[in-house]
Amino acid sequence: MKFTLDDIRNDLELYGRLMRPEHVYLVSQTQGEHIGIGVRESSTPIAYMVVRISREQSQASIIALEVEKSYSGYGLETILLQFLEGKLKEQSYHYLTYDIVVQKSENAAREFLQPEDGWDSGQVLSTVYIADMEELKSAKWMNTIRAPLHFRTFSWAELTEEKLVSIQEGCNRWYPEKFSPWQEGYDIDHQLSVALQYKGEIIGWLMVKRAASNMALFKSLFVREEFTRLGRAGVVLVEGLKKVLENQEIRYAMFVVEKDNAAMLQMVRKHFTPYIIRRKKLISFKKSIL
Structure with a gap:
């Protein structure tokens, strides 16, 4: 052959x-x-x-x-x-990495990623959670977490060109590139994605895209550090969930949480645990090629 x-x-x-x-x-x-x-x-x-x-x-x-x-x-x-x-x-x-998503209990080892070929044993980069949106409707915090005075939420589609340019210019200044709202490419749903504003300035966002006809993928949740401590990440997330719930086709929500995104990890553990129906993990293998 x-x-x-x-x-x-x-x-x-x-x-x-x-x-x-x-x-x-x-x-x-x-x-x-x-x-x-x-x-x-x-x-x-x-x-x-x-x-x-x-x-x-x-x-x-x-x-x-x-x-x-x-x-x-x-x-x-x-x-x-x-x-x-x-x-x-x-x-x-100098380096080559291979990222793979597996079930929480699944062995991530692959025949073509052998230690004798220079590959390490892999490290977990993030956890993937899948939740039932129908069950989330009944969560009390969905109605109690709201934007306080001077805070407003918008769909991403509502942002002006001036606001978008301001966000782009902030990359690697007040937010790391890995949380850039443009990281996810062409298929972000601008109607479902949410921006958070404080006194006229955009301070956070939640980018959402369709992972399947009945599933929304929540990615790139970011809120400036000084506001994260005040719990404002929850405001962005709840607003995003409400927008998705308005779409009758979407039954499931998928959350990808990086291991060093402490705010999102805490939120998932505090609010989402009863509604999670599946967990996966993103593992990265690495080798030196020189």
Whole structure:
């Protein structure tokens, strides 16, 4: 059986049939930081990998590695990894990471991530919680947590260009890049996403997108530190939940909480525990390639 490796950006129409829409979008951005590597048998795409490149950190991060089920067991993951590592070494990159989401109790180990090949044992970056929106309706705090005087919430779609520019200019000044509202790319739902304002200044947000037809994904919850201590993150979250509840199609909510996002972790433990129906974890494996 003969396999061919491709730069996906040169053949998006072919590989687009195999890839998830968000991965197609990332690879299609010619000025972006993502690349795609595909494997095909003859003219049939059978596997692909999406990689985020960070030249400043001399690191590449695999954010997707998918193989058609009928081709599992052919070692395509290893073929893709070896090809990628070769290209990275040519450009003097130092590190490669691979991020994977697994069930809370699932073993994250993979055959192609072996210690003898230089991979570490992995570390948990974040926890993924899935909650039942119907059950959340009955939570008392949904009606008791409200915006105090001088605080207002808006849907992201209501923000003016001036406000958006102000937020962009604040990146790495009053909020870290990893909490940027633009991190999630093209498919953020601007009607469901929420911004929090204090005395005319945007101080926080909750970005929401559709993870499935019946599920909303809550990501990038951020509130400036001095207001987080006052519990204002709860105001943003409740407003976002209420907006999602207005959509009759959405039954489930997914929350991705980074391990160092103490405010969000505390909120989940305090308010959401009775309504969580599933937990997953995002684990990152790393190796040195020089």
